[in-house]
Amino acid sequence: xxxxxxxxxKSGVLDPQGEAIRHALGAMGFDRVEGVRQGKVIELDLAExxxxxxxxxxxxxxxxxxxxxxxxxxxx
Amino acid sequence: MKAAxxxxxxxxxxxxxxxxxxxxxxxxxxxxxxxxxxxxxxxVVGVPGGFSYGDYLRSGAIAAxxxxxxxxxxxxxxxxxxxxxxxxxxxxxxxxxxxxxxxxNTGIKYICRTVPLVVGPADSPFTAQYEAGETIRIPIxxxxxxxxxxxxxxxxxxxxGRVAFxxxxxxxxxxxxxxxxxxxxxxxxxxxxxPERAADPALGGTDGRRLFAGLAGEFAxx
Numbered sequence: 001x002x003x004x005x006x007x008x009x010k011s012g013v014l015d016p017q018g019e020a021i022r023h024a025l026g027a028m029g030f031d032r033v034e035g036v037r038q039g040k041v042i043e044l045d046l047a048e049x050x051x052x053x054x055x056x057x058x059x060x061x062x063x064x065x066x067x068x069x070x071x072x073x074x075x076x
Numbered sequence: 077m078k079a080a081x082x083x084x085x086x087x088x089x090x091x092x093x094x095x096x097x098x099x100x101x102x103x104x105x106x107x108x109x110x111x112x113x114x115x116x117x118x119x120v121v122g123v124p125g126g127f128s129y130g131d132y133l134r135s136g137a138i139a140a141x142x143x144x145x146x147x148x149x150x151x152x153x154x155x156x157x158x159x160x161x162x163x164x165x166x167x168x169x170x171x172x173x174x175x176x177x178x179x180x181n182t183g184i185k186y187i188c189r190t191v192p193l194v195v196g197p198a199d200s201p202f203t204a205q206y207e208a209g210e211t212i213r214i215p216i217x218x219x220x221x222x223x224x225x226x227x228x229x230x231x232x233x234x235x236x237g238r239v240a241f242x243x244x245x246x247x248x249x250x251x252x253x254x255x256x257x258x259x260x261x262x263x264x265x266x267x268x269x270x271p272e273r274a275a276d277p278a279l280g281g282t283d284g285r286r287l288f289a290g291l292a293g294e295f296a297x298x
Contacts (some may be wrong), residue, residue, distance in 0.1 A: 017184065047190050062133070065137065067176060068177045
């Protein structure tokens with residue numbers, strides 16, 4: 001089985017990379033972009049019986065820094 | 077009086093840090109990241125700058141889970157002294173030994189230049205040889221130095237006098253201009269600027285020397 005972990009900066013945390021992307025899009029003429037947030041996607045190949053709490057623990061202990069980031073787990 | 081400098085794959089300030097410790101009188105050992113214990117009788121652990129594990133995932137994130145970091149955490153819990161510089165500061169926040177996190181600089185760019193720092197309270201071993209409020213000049217060299225923490229954590233750090241160093245001219249967006257943070261027992265310091273790069277008159281200043289001298293003084297007095 002596979003799971004996908006999406007890690008994003010928490011709302012309210014300034015995302016300078018997202019801001020830079022927004023600026024670049026604006027400079028290219030995409031003037032309808034009102035905000036950009038950049039995050040990361042981590043795909044996990046897992047043993048079939050891996051549980052949601054196990055994946056959540058991986059996120060809490062390594063994949064996300066919960067001081068500044070939130071995460072979402074999707075089973076693929 | 078013994079120091080250990082932890083070495084990760086991608087550390088690049090480890091030898092400079094060892095030179096600074098030795099110049100201050102510390103018998104200094106290098107400790108590879110796969111070690112599970114520190115050498116006997118270590119007083120101070122240095123976590124050096126660099127790009128541990130290529131900054132993969134987040135700066136310092138993988139290093140913080142290396143076997144040696146458990147030993148470093150145990151050392152800190154026992155009341156041992158720890159100095160994390162640059163990537164070492166990022167590692168200490170990732171281990172949870174220091175609060176907060178270091179994000180990408182607000183200007184996006186990697187910044188490498190000497191900056192003014194205002195010394196915080198002089199009641200820590202790291203700041204003991206400085207005057208509180210004194211301005212010193214120390215180089216920075218980082219991409220992810222933008223210090224952040226929850227508002228209540230920031231307020232507590234400030235109220236407890238744990239901002240060891242603040243930027244005179246904030247280069248990276250850090251909350252409250254924070255350049256260096258102390259643990260609640262003042263024995264663990266993480267800072268983005270590089271005092272070990274300002275510890276020899278031949279190499280761009282000596283304002284960093286007193287940090288190591290202050291630390292050495294802690295043991296001379298004991």
